[in-house]
Amino acid sequence: MRVAVIGAGAVGASAAYYLSRAKDVELTVFDEGLGQATKAAAGIISPWFSKRRNKAWYRLARLGADFYPQLLSDLEEDGISSNFYQRTGVFLLKKDEEKLEELYQLALTRRKESPLIGQLAILDETEAKVRFPDLEGFSKLLYATGGARVDGHLLTETLLKAAGAQVVAKKVTLTPVDDGYLVDGQHFDKVILATGAWLAECLEPLGYTVDIRPQKGQLRDYYFEDRDTQDYPVVMPEGEIDIIPFDKHRLTLGASHENDKGFDISFDRAVLDDMESKAQPYFSKWKQAKETRERVGIRAYTSDFSPFFGEVPHLAHVYAASGLGSTGLTIGPLLGQQLAQLVLGEPLLLEKRDYPIEKYIRLQDEG
Numbered sequence: 038m039r040v041a042v043i044g045a046g047a048v049g050a051s052a053a054y055y056l057s058r059a060k061d062v063e064l065t066v067f068d069e070g071l072g073q074a075t076k077a078a079a080g081i082i083s084p085w086f087s088k089r090r091n092k093a094w095y096r097l098a099r100l101g102a103d104f105y106p107q108l109l110s111d112l113e114e115d116g117i118s119s120n121f122y123q124r125t126g127v128f129l130l131k132k133d134e135e136k137l138e139e140l141y142q143l144a145l146t147r148r149k150e151s152p153l154i155g156q157l158a159i160l161d162e163t164e165a166k167v168r169f170p171d172l173e174g175f176s177k178l179l180y181a182t183g184g185a186r187v188d189g190h191l192l193t194e195t196l197l198k199a200a201g202a203q204v205v206a207k208k209v210t211l212t213p214v215d216d217g218y219l220v221d222g223q224h225f226d227k228v229i230l231a232t233g234a235w236l237a238e239c240l241e242p243l244g245y246t247v248d249i250r251p252q253k254g255q256l257r258d259y260y261f262e263d264r265d266t267q268d269y270p271v272v273m274p275e276g277e278i279d280i281i282p283f284d285k286h287r288l289t290l291g292a293s294h295e296n297d298k299g300f301d302i303s304f305d306r307a308v309l310d311d312m313e314s315k316a317q318p319y320f321s322k323w324k325q326a327k328e329t330r331e332r333v334g335i336r337a338y339t340s341d342f343s344p345f346f347g348e349v350p351h352l353a354h355v356y357a358a359s360g361l362g363s364t365g366l367t368i369g370p371l372l373g374q375q376l377a378q379l380v381l382g383e384p385l386l387l388e389k390r391d392y393p394i395e396k397y398i399r400l401q402d403e404g
């Protein structure tokens with residue numbers, strides 16, 4: 038079976054890896070890579086504190102977080118070492134600190150089905166500073182030891198290498214032919230569209246309307262000379278700003294959520310500087326960084342903020358997932374694995390009806 042995966046972000050790279058583990062699959066991955074959300078992502082894996090009421094979304098988010106240990110163990114079984122995922126814990130801050138107790142109780146309830154949350158504790162400033170020196174702007178916070186961070190770039194790099202797939206770095210189109218599909222002049226039996234925010238661009242030429250809009254996200258990585266950030270927890274104050282520590286002395290500050298910029302991937306220093314000044318009350322040493330680098334990517338949203346996956350209506354053997362929004366690094370690897378299962382005709386963990394692709398992708402003449 039010849040399979041093309043178009044797009045190699047979290048979804049496509051994971052799909053490629055799981056397809057590569059199956060027998061009799063000849064795989065080609067196409068990826069333009071420009072504006073890819075996965076490479077730009079902040080990398081927070083901590084869905085358990087969300088107050089979103091959408092039960093199907095929450096189930097996907099918690100299963101997505103749970104999937105990481107499975108992915109790591111699959112890679113290990115294949116002899117692949119990886120360091121894209123670390124559970125260094127998460128600090129949750131609230132402007133109204135009385136609400137921390139409420140959040141603590143919510144987390145206790147959710148821990149019953151998600152033991153990955155780990156230990157929970159309310160810490161005061163002195164206790165928090167032991168784990169994250171110089172953090173300030175609060176008198177107490179909620180600490181969950183299971184919160185994790187993922188380096189999106191390393192994630193895809195590891196999965197694609199593990200897949201041993203040929204990656205063609207270009208933008209491609211999909212053309213249905215009698216006995217399959219043509220992609221970049223090559224014939225395929227089955228195709229996965231893991232094209233994130235660019236899904237509409239792929240399917241519109243084939244007569245589809247796709248309910249996906251782009252959202253620009255920017256962040257800045259700060260590199261410190263003598264600060265060992267390796268084991269710092271992720272810090273999530275309320276609002277847009279998060280601080281995500283990585284190894285190699287890096288603190289990432291992000292991310293913007295810009296709804297009016299379309300597919301613009303230029304850096305806007307004013308937006309990045311504004312985030313820095315908003316983060317100043319929590320950490321005042323940004324200017325001590327030896328070096329900074331900026332990243333930008335495009336998130337994909339449906340009009341009701343729900344992700345979807347499945348077989349594209351009226352396009353047999355073409356599968357897609359999109360609409361992952363701001364939690365796509367959390368749910369992307371699981372969705373990629375589920376797309377691989379669909380291609381292989383294997384059973385799914387997720388209920389397809391909870392994430393119905395036909396609600397978001399329609400033929401234009403269907404209205």
Ligand SMILES: Cc1cc2nc3c(=O)[nH]c(=O)nc-3n(C[C@H](O)[C@H](O)[C@H](O)COP(=O)(O)OP(=O)(O)OC[C@H]3O[C@@H](n4cnc5c(N)ncnc54)[C@H](O)[C@@H]3O)c2cc1C
Nearest residue numbers: 044046069070074075079080081209233254364365366367
């Ligand atoms: C700034 C920022 C911060 C984020 N922070 C977090 C976070 O902390 N936690 C979290 O869980 N999620 C986070 N996200 C969300 C997450 O990154 C995305 O939801 C997820 O990475 C989307 O993965 P994807 O594979 O669907 O799409 P993408 O990663 O965007 O990959 C799609 C790929 O398809 C390629 N492509 C598209 N069309 C074509 C074509 N025709 N031919 C060839 N290639 C094509 C693109 O070039 C791209 O490389 C963040 C996103 C951003 C932008």
